[in-house]
Amino acid sequence: MSLSESPTIEVKDLKTYFFTKGGIARAVDGVSFSVGRGKVLGLVGESGSGKTVTGFSILGLVDEPGRIVGGEILYRGENLVSASPDRMRELRGVNISMIFQDPMMTLNPVLRIDTQMIEALQAHESISKDDARQRARDVLGQVGIASPDERLRSYPHQFSGGMRQRVAIAIALLNKPDLIVADEPTTALDVTIQGQILYEVQKLCSQTGTALIWITHDLSVVAGLADDICVMYAGRIVEQGSVNSVLDKPMHPYTDGLISSVPSRNKRGVPLAQIPGMAPSLLKLPKGCSFGPRCAHFSNACDSIPDISNYENGRQIRCHNPLGAGTTLRVTD
Amino acid sequence: MSVFIIRRLMQSALVVVIMSFIVFSGVFLVGDPVEILVSDDADQEEREMMIKSMGLDKPFLVQYGIFISKAIRGDLGDSFVFQEPALLLILDRMPATMELAVVALLIAIVFGIPLGVWAGLKPESLASKSIMTGSILGFSLPTFWVGIMMILLFAVVLGWLPSTGRGDVQIILGMPISVFSWDGFSHVLMPAVNLALFKLSMVIRLARAGTREVMHQDYIKFARAKGLKEQRIILVHVLKNILIPVVTVLGLEFGGLVAFSVVTETVFAWPGMGKLLIDSIGLLDRPIIVAYLMIIVFLFVLINLLVDICYSILDPRVRLQDIKS
Ligand SMILES: Nc1ncnc2c1ncn2[C@@H]1O[C@H](COP(=O)(O)OP(=O)(O)OP(=O)(O)O)[C@@H](O)[C@H]1O
Ligand code: SF4
Ligand SMILES: [Mg+2]
Numbered sequence: 001m002s003l004s005e006s007p008t009i010e011v012k013d014l015k016t017y018f019f020t021k022g023g024i025a026r027a028v029d030g031v032s033f034s035v036g037r038g039k040v041l042g043l044v045g046e047s048g049s050g051k052t053v054t055g056f057s058i059l060g061l062v063d064e065p066g067r068i069v070g071g072e073i074l075y076r077g078e079n080l081v082s083a084s085p086d087r088m089r090e091l092r093g094v095n096i097s098m099i100f101q102d103p104m105m106t107l108n109p110v111l112r113i114d115t116q117m118i119e120a121l122q123a124h125e126s127i128s129k130d131d132a133r134q135r136a137r138d139v140l141g142q143v144g145i146a147s148p149d150e151r152l153r154s155y156p157h158q159f160s161g162g163m164r165q166r167v168a169i170a171i172a173l174l175n176k177p178d179l180i181v182a183d184e185p186t187t188a189l190d191v192t193i194q195g196q197i198l199y200e201v202q203k204l205c206s207q208t209g210t211a212l213i214w215i216t217h218d219l220s221v222v223a224g225l226a227d228d229i230c231v232m233y234a235g236r237i238v239e240q241g242s243v244n245s246v247l248d249k250p251m252h253p254y255t256d257g258l259i260s261s262v263p264s265r266n267k268r269g270v271p272l273a274q275i276p277g278m279a280p281s282l283l284k285l286p287k288g289c290s291f292g293p294r295c296a297h298f299s300n301a302c303d304s305i306p307d308i309s310n311y312e313n314g315r316q317i318r319c320h321n322p323l324g325a326g327t328t329l330r331v332t333d
Numbered sequence: 334m335s336v337f338i339i340r341r342l343m344q345s346a347l348v349v350v351i352m353s354f355i356v357f358s359g360v361f362l363v364g365d366p367v368e369i370l371v372s373d374d375a376d377q378e379e380r381e382m383m384i385k386s387m388g389l390d391k392p393f394l395v396q397y398g399i400f401i402s403k404a405i406r407g408d409l410g411d412s413f414v415f416q417e418p419a420l421l422l423i424l425d426r427m428p429a430t431m432e433l434a435v436v437a438l439l440i441a442i443v444f445g446i447p448l449g450v451w452a453g454l455k456p457e458s459l460a461s462k463s464i465m466t467g468s469i470l471g472f473s474l475p476t477f478w479v480g481i482m483m484i485l486l487f488a489v490v491l492g493w494l495p496s497t498g499r500g501d502v503q504i505i506l507g508m509p510i511s512v513f514s515w516d517g518f519s520h521v522l523m524p525a526v527n528l529a530l531f532k533l534s535m536v537i538r539l540a541r542a543g544t545r546e547v548m549h550q551d552y553i554k555f556a557r558a559k560g561l562k563e564q565r566i567i568l569v570h571v572l573k574n575i576l577i578p579v580v581t582v583l584g585l586e587f588g589g590l591v592a593f594s595v596v597t598e599t600v601f602a603w604p605g606m607g608k609l610l611i612d613s614i615g616l617l618d619r620p621i622i623v624a625y626l627m628i629i630v631f632l633f634v635l636i637n638l639l640v641d642i643c644y645s646i647l648d649p650r651v652r653l654q655d656i657k658s
Contacts, residue, residue: 061557061558063549063554089557089560089561089562092557092558092560093558093561100555102551105552107552107555108552108556108573108574109552110573110577110648111570115569119559119565119569120559120560120561123559123560123561123562123565171559
């Protein structure tokens with residue numbers, strides 16, 4: 001791979017653990033993926049599977065009692081795991097930004113929108129207040145906020161949830177970052193606005209070459225937006241590959257379950273398939289494959305933790321009995 | 334906003350009226366001032382003259398009615414002892430008490446907020462634990478005892494600070510004020526610190542609790558995600574949020590400071606209205622006691638009103654509701 005093609009972000013065997021009173025929660029346990037310029041990676045999984053913690057790890061924002069205990073996060077080749085706090089602060093908001101999951105909580109309730117946007121610019125460059133305000137105004141317009149001048153003077157509580165999320169998205173876009181981690185940014189929005197924002201973000205990424213990690217549990221969003229997909233389960237990636245190949249031909253029983261539980265037009269009237277059981281607690285993971293107790297394909301081999309195996313077209317599956325393995329070639333390296 | 338203020342004003346007036354009744358009947362119940370004021374060898378006739386002249390022969394409700402009708406005109410009765418209007422006597426001493434209370438409040442804010450925020454940011458550090466232990470002492474040691482110990486140490490043993498009185502005063506805006514001269518300042522310092530200790534401990538605890546709560550909010554993490562410097566996060570994002578409860582409580586507690594200064598004024602012989610109250614209680618000088626209590630009630634009501642207004646300025650969410658209502 002030549003230097004110009006090297007990915008914007010490359011996560012290698014990342015391990016982020018929470019050292020709680022009840023034991024060690026391995027929220028992210030050996031996660032690897034990479035996202036190139038202008039590419040979109042969909043990170044999907046049930047609640048508690050470690051998606052948000054993965055995002056926070058990339059930004060160096062894992063709070064106590066959590067800690068990155070292993071692996072590398074290479075941002076344009078620079079390892080962020082060993083970067084100094086000052087270096088991380090420099091990168092955050094300019095090179096790498098994040099849109100948080102809950103729009104109601106991400107804006108400071110006692111500061112005006114303009115304050116919160118202008119400071120994001122002034123933290124990184126010497127720019128006059130007026131210029132900063134102008135930039136803020138433009139970006140607010142970009143994410144579809146009408147009369148941005150007036151909106152800039154408002155406080156967060158004067159906005160609906162959807163509007164707040166647009167403001168948060170605007171803040172993430174302000175410094176034209178190379179990488180955006182978007183943590184379920186459209187879940188709080190209604191469907192039409194969701195579509196509009198998805199369109200805006202997608203356009204932006206392809207125009208500016210921004211790499212995007214889009215965290216969601218909504219497979220239909222990923223289908224329309226992402227290039228690649230990572231499916232997470234209990235802190236590990238169980239399946240990854242290009243969106244089309246994974247959604248067309250899921251090989252991990254968990255991915256298969258997720259796909260069958262998405263409502264679709266073709267299956268009208270047929271009851272939705274559900275994955276039986278509940279996501280396991282990270283403090284009491286089952287022995288062997290953590291999906292084992294919920295898996296219809298369980299075999300004796302599943303008593304040991306499956307390794308990642310590589311298949312054609314760059315697909316990776318962590319399962320002893322992958323589905324349709326006969327039709328997809330396994331590659332050994 | 335103006336609707337809100339008018340409504341609050343009417344509520345305040347009601348509170349003052351109700352409190353006046355409680356205060357008046359409360360004072361009516363304790364002791365008989367005649368016993369103290371009339372000399373032992375006075376005969377029955379002299380006693381009755383005395384009682385009549387003070388209006389104590391009339392039924393309670395009539396006495397209260399007279400009190401109210403005069404009070405509305407700003408006359409809270411004459412002191413039995415000084416034969417002067419009680420209100421004037423108290424107002425005369427008010428600047429001294431106010432000065433003490435304001436200096437104490439400033440001490441509580443200027444030291445309390447930084448210490449509390451520090452303790453909230455580093456809850457596990459030794460410094461933070463010492464601050465919290467100190468604040469427990471500030472809460473639990475009785476003010477008068479601490480005052481006496483301070484006098485012993487700083488006035489008697491070390492001889493650094495004077496132990497009684499106001500020292501040099503300067504007339505500022507028509508009021509005698511001590512803090513602006515060195516001599517006056519050295520007189521205010523000890524009583525003000527003594528009076529401030531309790532509030533200081535409270536501010537520390539409030540600021541610490543607020544900081545700890547705010548630091549865990551998503552918007553702080555989001556501020557970090559924007560790449561803000563830690564000092565901006567603390568000085569703007571955290572401080573502005575914790576100021577709301579601190580200002581509210583401190584504002585409300587200012588009345589408490591004035592009321593509590595009774596103890597400090599007595600210990601340090603500070604010539605304020607608290608000391609006048611204690612002297613008057615000893616002499617059962619009812620008009621002064623009633624007037625003092627009414628002034629305190631008035632002060633509390635006024636402070637509540639001002640705090641509500643300040644609050645609405647600090648917290649945009651409150652402002653909007655007021656405009657709507
Ligand atoms: N502060 C914390 N203390 C202890 N454990 C934590 C903490 N934060 C996260 N975890 C652990 O990390 C796991 C993964 O959390 P994470 O927020 O990444 O899930 P998620 O995939 O984003 O879920 P959701 O879809 O609900 O947002 C949690 O199940 C929890 O066990
Ligand atoms: S390893 Fe076994 S239990 Fe785990 S997903 Fe595959 S088949 Fe199911
Ligand atoms: Mg999450």
